[in-house]
Amino acid sequence: MNGGIEPTVRLDGVGKVYGTGVSAVAALRDVSHAFTRGSFTAVMGPSGSGKTTLLQCAAGLTRPTSGSVSVGGADITRLSEAELSGLRRHRIGFVFQAFNLLPALTGRENIELPLRLARRRPVPGRVEELVGRAGIAEHVHRRPHELSGGQQQRVAICRALVAGPEVVFADEPTGNLDARSGREILGLLRRVVDDLEQTVIMVTHDPAVAAHADRVLFLSDGQVVNVMEAPTAEAIAAGLGIH
Template sequence: MTVLTGVATLPAARVEEAVKIHGIGATEVRALDHVTVDFPARRFTAIMGPSGSGKSTLLHCAAGLDTLTAGSAFLGATELGGLPDRRLTVLRRERIGFVFQSFNLVPTLTVRENITLPLDLAGRAADGQWLATLVDVVGLGDRLHHRPSELSGGQQQRVAVARALASRPEVVFADEPTGNLDSRAGAEVLGLLRRAVDEMAQSVVMVTHDPVAAGHADQVLFLADGRLVDAMAAPTAERVLDRMKAFDPRTEAGR
């Protein structure tokens, strides 16, 4: 395990010279090609790029869900590549929150049980005040004893966001969290992630294809062909869409 030292303010996560190769020989695909990037603490970062640009691969490697072919990935000061599988599993459970496009709720558990699941798996008691705050923020206080099947898609994703935040992780990684939602439900989920950063001092990294979603972030990173090609501070949906048109002139508003 490698530890970074002498840094005044560490990013929530970081990759250095990240390379990820799938396949060998004629079938080789370089999903990440020497990417170095910081994901600042207590900030909302969006990752965008054309299909196949490597954005989900970058998120998965930064979150320890996948391993790099070369280079390093850090959570705070901890290098993920130096951890044995058991310690990496514990790190993901205790220090990282995840939100996926498919919600990934346990259908037999109630809303409350789904929210506290990471804590239950770690053998940790839920902080009652923090849990009450989360429930209030996601607006599901009257649904705590319902099962996922009794909720709308937007409500299920709000439960997933609360679950990701339940353990007060150092960073939340969200992979297309609004991909299965209509525009109204998607806006609610993005608002929750924004509030998590602004009001709860969380760090959020989100992969998205949607310029409107990216407009909720503090910065947007643009990937193309596995490389970091641009970054935008204080993004708006219009500015992000204009930048995406440089990758694909056929891009249309609202896509």
């Protein structure tokens, strides 16, 4: 904890094992970390290091084999599947590499979809504020196939934020974008952290992408092996052994 303030997401001794007996594979090994409110953390490591498993455990998408995960002070490892589903709808946002927009809906309808599924009304002015910040106010009447990749990802980010979640998980959010669109998306994520005090946890393999974060968690063989504050692309590449 930081100054007695409960972190937005906290992992305590989290382990995750897939399979049993001789075929068992430990994807995470005794991982502990606190993600504070208004922080932007990148999670990096080689293939098979446990990045995606860490994200899935932290987001309540899969249950750890051992340890505990809390979101907003609530121990999500103790929740039923129905309770977990409700928590993800109300308190967690997701941004994926593939955008995952519904093609039959307009941008605005995609943004409002989480609220419709949760049978909640949008906070007055919330959608307008988000699409204004994302720079897509004039495009939200269009369907996904009428939008560029960068515009689709902006819609996806607005959708992740519309319910006012405590944390947004981003899995390779620039992976399907060209360099310019990728920089714009990272700039948008940076602004929602700085301006809205949003907590963002992002999995990426790209040092240039991770350099937009406040810190980088390096994983290897299912364990956190380093935490780098105020990262630069060059320092991250060195930490990954990239030359």
